Amino acid sequence: MAIEKLQKRGKKAPKDVAIIFGVTGLVGKQLLEKLLSKSKWKVYGVARRQEMTTIKKPNTNTNPNYHFISCNLLDPVETQSKLSHLHDVTHVFWVTWASQFPLDSVECYDQNKAMMSNALDSILPGANLKHFSLQTGTKHYVSLQGSSLDHLVKRVSYYDENCPRVEGCNFYYGLEDLLKERLMGVVPWSVHRPGLIIGSSRKTLYNFMGSLCVYGTICKYLNLPFVFGGRKDCFEEQFVDVSDARLVAKQQIWASTNDLVQSNNGQAFNSINGDGSTWKDIWGAIGEKFGAVVPWEMLEEDFTFAGCMSDKGAVWKEIVKKEGLVETEMEDLANWYFLDALFRCPVKMLGTREKADRLGFTARYYALDSMSHWIDVMRNEKLIP
Missing domain, CATH: 3.40.50.720 (NAD(P)-binding Rossmann-like Domain)
Structure with missing residues (x-):
C-alpha cells in the first residue's frame, strides 16, 4: 500500500522537502519565502501559472532550492505526469482551492475534493511524508444557508477548534475527510482556519x-x-477575524515541524491575528x-x-x-x-486563539x-x- 511505503523508505534525504500547492497565492508566497530563508528546505511550488512581477526576490526567483511546477490539478493525467516523480517530498502545504463554482455548492465541494485526490494519488506512492498541512477557514463554523440568519447576526460567538460541523455543503469538510481516509492515521496532519487573509x-x-x-x-x-x-x-x-498571511504561514510551518503538536488524527488551529x-x-x-x-x-x-x-x-x-x-x-x-x-x-x-497560544504559537x-x-x-x- 502507498501509505506503508511512506514508512519504509530508506535513508533520510539531507533536506526537508516541501511542496506548496497554491504557491502564488496570499499565503503560498509567504510559505515559500519563509521556507527558503532556512537553508535546510528544498521547495516545489505548484500553481497553474507562475506569478510575474517587476520585483525580483533573490530568495525565490534565483534560489536553486526552489522549483516551480505549472500544473492543472483538476486534470488527473497531467497531475500524475507532473508530480509522481517527486519522491523526496516530506511536507505538503495545501493552500489552494478551485473557485469555479459558488461556495457551498455541490459542484464546488466535488471539484475541490477531486483536485486534492488527484494530488494525493500522484505524490503518496513514492513520498516519505512527515506532515500534511491543510488551509481552510473560519467559515468552517458557520453555514450561510437557511431562510433566516438573524439569530446568528446578534450572537457573539468565538468558535474553538472542537465546534461541531454545521449544515451545508462546505468543501472544507470534504478535504478533511479525504485526508483522514488517505493518510490512514499514519502521517501527521494539521488544518489551519484563517479569517480574512491580508x-x-x-x-x-x-x-x-x-x-x-x-x-x-x-x-x-x-x-x-x-x-x-x-x-x-x-x-x-x-x-x-483578520489573518495576516505572514502569521498563517508561520503557524503552518510551526505545526508541521513541532513534534509537540503533531497528530496522526489531525490537529486543527484557528489561524487569526487575535486583534x-x-x-x-x-x-x-x-x-x-x-x-x-x-x-x-x-x-x-x-x-x-x-x-x-x-x-x-x-x-x-x-x-x-x-x-x-x-x-x-x-x-x-x-x-x-x-x-x-x-x-x-x-x-x-x-475564532478563539486559546489553543494555539496554549501550545506555544503566540505570534x-x-x-x-x-x-x-x-x-x-x-x-x-x-x-x-
Whole structure:
C-alpha cells in the first residue's frame, strides 16, 4: 500500500522537502519565502501559472532550492505526469482551492475534493511524508444557508477548534475527510482556519488588500471620499477575524515541524491575528495611508463598491500608465462584489486563539499594522502607486 511505503523508505534525504500547492497565492508566497530563508528546505511550488512581477526576490526567483511546477490539478493525467516523480517530498502545504463554482455548492465541494485526490494519488506512492498541512477557514463554523440568519447576526460567538460541523455543503469538510481516509492515521496532519487573509497577490479571487488598495488609489486620484459602504453593525462590531498571511504561514510551518503538536488524527488551529479592532477603529487611518480624503462620517450604508467602482477600469489603466506600475486590469486586483459581501457579512465568524497560544504559537499582529505593511509591500511590488 502507498501509505506503508511512506514508512519504509530508506535513508533520510539531507533536506526537508516541501511542496506548496497554491504557491502564488496570499499565503503560498509567504510559505515559500519563509521556507527558503532556512537553508535546510528544498521547495516545489505548484500553481497553474507562475506569478510575474517587476520585483525580483533573490530568495525565490534565483534560489536553486526552489522549483516551480505549472500544473492543472483538476486534470488527473497531467497531475500524475507532473508530480509522481517527486519522491523526496516530506511536507505538503495545501493552500489552494478551485473557485469555479459558488461556495457551498455541490459542484464546488466535488471539484475541490477531486483536485486534492488527484494530488494525493500522484505524490503518496513514492513520498516519505512527515506532515500534511491543510488551509481552510473560519467559515468552517458557520453555514450561510437557511431562510433566516438573524439569530446568528446578534450572537457573539468565538468558535474553538472542537465546534461541531454545521449544515451545508462546505468543501472544507470534504478535504478533511479525504485526508483522514488517505493518510490512514499514519502521517501527521494539521488544518489551519484563517479569517480574512491580508496579503499581496495578483489574480486572487478574494484578495482583500488588492481590492482595498485599488479603491484607496482611485479615491485619491479622483478626489473621492474614502467611505465605508456596508451595514452599521459590520462597521462598529467585529464580524470576521483578520489573518495576516505572514502569521498563517508561520503557524503552518510551526505545526508541521513541532513534534509537540503533531497528530496522526489531525490537529486543527484557528489561524487569526487575535486583534479585536473594528472597521470603525481603523478605517480613517487606512484612508490616510492612501492619502485619500476621509470624511467625518465614514459610514455610508447605501454605498456599494460595485456600484461606485465597477466602471472605473479606464481610470485604473490611466493610473497604471501614469505611475509606471505593473500592467494589470482593475479586475486582476479588485473584487468589488467581495468587498460588498464582506462589509455586509450576515453572521459573525470569530475564532478563539486559546489553543494555539496554549501550545506555544503566540505570534500576533494588529489589523492596522497588517494592512499598513501590505500596502507598503504592494507599493514596493509596483502594483499600486
